[in-house]
Amino acid sequence: MTVGIKLNYEVKDLALAAQGSQRIEWAGREMPVLKQIRQRFAQDRPLAGIRISACCHVTTETANLAIALKAGGADAVLIASNPLSTQDDVAAALVVDHGIAVFALKGEDTATYLRHVATALDHQPEIIIDDGSDVVATMIKERPELLTRLIGTTEETTTGIARLKAMLQGGVLTFPAIAVNDSETKHFFDNRYGTGQSTLDGVIRATNILLAGRVVVVAGYGWCGKGTASRARGMGARVIVTEINPVCALEATMDGFEVLPMAEAARVGDIFITVTGNKHVINREHFLAMKDGAIVCNSGHFDIEIDLVALGELSRDKRTVRPFVEEYILEDKSIMVLGQGRLINLAAAEGHPAAVMDMSFANQALAVEYLVIERGKLAPGIYNLPAYLDEQIAQLKLAAMGIQIDTLTPQQIHYMNSWDEGTS
Numbered sequence: 202m203t204v205g206i207k208l209n210y211e212v213k214d215l216a217l218a219a220q221g222s223q224r225i226e227w228a229g230r231e232m233p234v235l236k237q238i239r240q241r242f243a244q245d246r247p248l249a250g251i252r253i254s255a256c257c258h259v260t261t262e263t264a265n266l267a268i269a270l271k272a273g274g275a276d277a278v279l280i281a282s283n284p285l286s287t288q289d290d291v292a293a294a295l296v297v298d299h300g301i302a303v304f305a306l307k308g309e310d311t312a313t314y315l316r317h318v319a320t321a322l323d324h325q326p327e328i329i330i331d332d333g334s335d336v337v338a339t340m341i342k343e344r345p346e347l348l349t350r351l352i353g354t355t356e357e358t359t360t361g362i363a364r365l366k367a368m369l370q371g372g373v374l375t376f377p378a379i380a381v382n383d384s385e386t387k388h389f390f391d392n393r394y395g396t397g398q399s400t401l402d403g404v405i406r407a408t409n410i411l412l413a414g415r416v417v418v419v420a421g422y423g424w425c426g427k428g429t430a431s432r433a434r435g436m437g438a439r440v441i442v443t444e445i446n447p448v449c450a451l452e453a454t455m456d457g458f459e460v461l462p463m464a465e466a467a468r469v470g471d472i473f474i475t476v477t478g479n480k481h482v483i484n485r486e487h488f489l490a491m492k493d494g495a496i497v498c499n500s501g502h503f504d505i506e507i508d509l510v511a512l513g514e515l516s517r518d519k520r521t522v523r524p525f526v527e528e529y530i531l532e533d534k535s536i537m538v539l540g541q542g543r544l545i546n547l548a549a550a551e552g553h554p555a556a557v558m559d560m561s562f563a564n565q566a567l568a569v570e571y572l573v574i575e576r577g578k579l580a581p582g583i584y585n586l587p588a589y590l591d592e593q594i595a596q597l598k599l600a601a602m603g604i605q606i607d608t609l610t611p612q613q614i615h616y617m618n619s620w621d622e623g624t625s
Contacts, residue, residue: 210296211317212306216585221264221294228261231555232592233601234563235265244380247570249274254326256318257357258286258547259305262292264359266361267301269566278324279307280317285540286547294563323365325507328569329354333502334361334368339612341373353377353572353579357566359392359423360478360502365583377579379568381561384586386594388424391561395553397428399546400474400500401436407525407539408496410472410615413437418470420463421477421501422449429476429500430458443482457604463487474545475506493534497542504542514535525549563594 208464229236242248253275257263258461270277279301281287296299303323304317305422321329321336322344329336329351337354340347354377356362362382368374401412417438419430421609430440430453443445444450450460463483467473467490475482478501485508491497499506513519522537525548529536542549553561566592572579599606609617616622 210261210302211294212296213306215293215297217290218293218297221290222298223296224261225264225291227267228555232265232559234597235269235558237270237597238563238566242269246274247573251275251573252324252327253277253319253330254321254324254336255279255330256321257280257330257332258282259292259303260286260288260550260552261291262555262562264291266562267295268299268563270569271301278302278321280321283544283547284309284314285543286552302555308454324388325350327352328572330565331361332357334364338364348375351376352576353379353401355379355381355568358382358502362479374583377574377581378583380583381564381568384564384591386560386591387564390557391553393428394422395557396425396476396500397432397548398456399550399553400429401432403545403548403550404472404498404539407523407545415471416441418443418466420475420482422453425476425500429474464490467491470495475499476501477506478502480505481508482506484508486517488512488536493528493537496537496539498539499542500543500545504598507542509542551593558600562593
């Protein structure tokens with residue numbers, strides 16, 4: 202481990218920087234929208250002097266976001282939001298090539314993660330970029346004196362937004378929060394196409410199994426579940442969906458998927474993928490019903506989606522059989538857990554493709570700028586990024602892809618905004 206002077210960074214090895222730089226550059230080729238924002242930021246410096254603490258997956262895509270924020274003048278600190286998602290070469294490159302303070306180590310334990318959260322708060326941030334709301338929650342609970350200088354926060358995930366809503370209901374959200382995940386150019390694409398592809402990428406890299414002919418159980422049919430189920434079916438799997446929301450269950454049914462309670466799906470599934478953001482979606486009852494050799498993984502958020510404590514109690518032994526594959530040995534069978542129950546698309550693979558993160562992180566960059574522009578004007582609460590910025594991101598992405606679309610004529614605009622025209 203290399204530790205910087207006065208803990209200005211904490212990364213695995215600065216010698217990895219050259220490799221990380223090449224990979225950051227490669228991802229940047231697929232992120233033309235964020236590149237345009239970075240170029241404007243470099244010219245206008247809208248974030249000059251703003252102290253930002255970002256808690257994100259430290260990947261090549263996040264690196265391009267961090268570089269854009271610095272180009273805009275931000276004083277940024279970056280920590281990892283997940284112990285297994287950090288790409289150590291990328292972390293090194295951000296320190297060496299861009300002078301960004303990074304505190305992230307692939308495989309860091311909980312104590313190290315919490316220390317890094319404390320470091321992010323020691324930065325006395327004016328804006329927090331969060332992935333799961335851990336930094337925000339810790340500030341409220343342990344460092345409330347910092348709340349007076351906080352302009353606001355941006356949140357990347359469904360889970361984090363759920364926590365923000367609970368904070369708002371509990372009366373402790375005393376600042377504006379931008380629900381980046383709810384932007385259409387984020388969750389329609391990142392959650393569906395990004396999670397769908399990268400989740401199966403992680404499963405395949407970890408196990409090298411053939412998906413065709415297998416029974417894949419997808420827990421949750423939100424946008425992440427839709428993408429995962431669709432991609433699994435596309436690779437020849439028989440897909441079963443489990444849900445607690447009747448509307449989502451009905452949608453999955455009409456999309457052609459079998460819908461079962463988890464207790465029933467557990468008996469027939471070969472591969473189980475949780476994408477709910479909730480707790481103990483797969484529990485003791487389900488483990489007992491599973492067949493020998495069942496594979497269990499999570500692509501939702503925190504590792505508590507799978508009740509690994511209960512599985513450990515049911516097991517007489519545990520061993521690592523492949524990188525990111527742990528075999529839990531019960532009395533009558535074995536169950537394979539991938540990536541320690543953490544995000545399999547980042548633990549065993551590289552996360553979402555850069556092309557889809559281009560839009561997600563364009564949203565993040567513009568959300569940070571929006572908070573600065575609206576500083577002191579937004580009441581405490583949860584806000585969506587304005588629709589015109591969402592559309593701007595989509596227009597930039599289409600232009601980068603060489604795609605043109607139609608525009609309304611003046612007559613059509615008049616018709617859409619009037620009530621007196623109809624059949625004639």
